Amino acid sequence: MNKTDVLIIGAGPTGLFCAHQLGIIGLSCEIVDNLDKAGGQCIELYPDKPIYDIPAVPECTGEELTNNLLQQIKPFNVKFHLNERVEHLKKTESRWHVKTSGGVEFDVAAIVIAGGVGSFEPRKFPVKECEKFEGNSLFYSIKDKSIFKDKTISIFGGGDSALDWAIELSNTSKVNLIHRRDGFSGADSSVQKVKELNDQGKLNLYTKFQLDSVMGDKNIELVKIKHDEGEIKEFKSDYVLGFFGLIMQLGPILDWGLNIDKKTVQVNTENFETNVQGIFAIGDICSYPGKLKLILSGFHEGALAARGCFKYAKPDEKLRFEFTTTSKAAQERLGIKK
Amino acid sequence: MAKITYHTHDNKTYTIDVQKGLTVMEGAVQNDIPGIDADCGGGMACATCQVYVKEEWLDKLPAKEDGEEDMLDMAFEPKNNSRLSCQLIVSDELDGLEVSIPSKQG
Structure with a gap:
């Protein structure tokens, strides 16, 4: 049994950046992905194609973006479970018990679905x-x-x-x-x-x-x-x-009692929580009025969902808003030595 | 606006006024016409927006760009009149276009 604060489903750019945001605010997480490597659609569909709309990055490929994100979350030693698909979720009191296709089990306080258009399966x-x-x-x-x-x-x-x-x-x-x-x-x-x-x-x-x-x-x-x-x-x-090639299928996500519309999961825009408490959805898989399927939107959604997870992971603590430029705690978590 | 007609697999026909500049894919998705998944959102990266174009329209459509035929290799039951609807941009020339949507996309 893997015990951690948050389980992220999907290792695409949105899931990776959410791991970063969780790390910054002091929460631990692990990531499950059905593919054999991190990167999601960026790696599977367009590793060599340039992306031009990542803020402050004039041009990068899907592969470069993935590598940069992996570099960015390195200080947090996030554990990846690749080639695994999340199959079952069960609420146990205030936590979630999660099981994957390969029998890996998790005990977590909250779940963030960053599953893109679903898991990649052979066509x-x-x-x-x-x-x-x-x-x-x-x-x-x-x-x-x-x-x-x-x-x-x-x-x-x-x-x-x-x-x-x-x-x-x-x-x-x-x-x-x-x-x-x-x-x-x-x-x-x-x-x-x-x-x-x-x-x-x-x-x-x-x-x-x-x-x-x-x-x-x-x-x-x-x-x-x-x-x-x-x-x-x-x-x-x-x-x-x-x-x-591969096609994307929502798979077991359909069975978790979430409000699903046209293969996307409905969320609120305050913290990207779904209709089920403790389950969040970010990136291409979530929908709300005005949703843009851009990587940059996924980053924003991940930042807010991470903070939404805090109350489940540390119910007795209050989350204080801080900047990485000045927060001692954040810098310690990033392993920055002064 | 241009009139685009979509025939779905269950023999329903939808004729929609689609704004010029949108794609045939967007015309379907925005009007809840079933059968076009468009998983990648129009990036020519997934082959789940395949349509069969009515024969008489085939020559009137813009030529396939590099990569569309490669993607169609991955599509569900591709035929000679298959196109990716995300690559068909609606214009006056396409007014009256008719396409059929396959039984599924993958």
């Missing part, structure tokens, strides 16, 4: 029968590549994951690579390599095709693909892999 095939085979012969990520040795694999997608795995697995497996158009979004060198392998007969490339159906008893046996113009091809396949 799946639209074909319904695919669900039946998911996890045994159909995958959206690869954990153990040895199972594919000497098998026939059908890989769908045109990005780097699809291309890289097609190239790698073609060494030990029979690979079909299927993509919806002639162009690819993956690296040019990989596209070149795939075309060479196709010419050499070391893999089969099908473009302008998409998955039509999968058949099999317990495991996939047969795959049908359909051309733009309607032609159907079918071939034997032991495994199907789909690489269509």
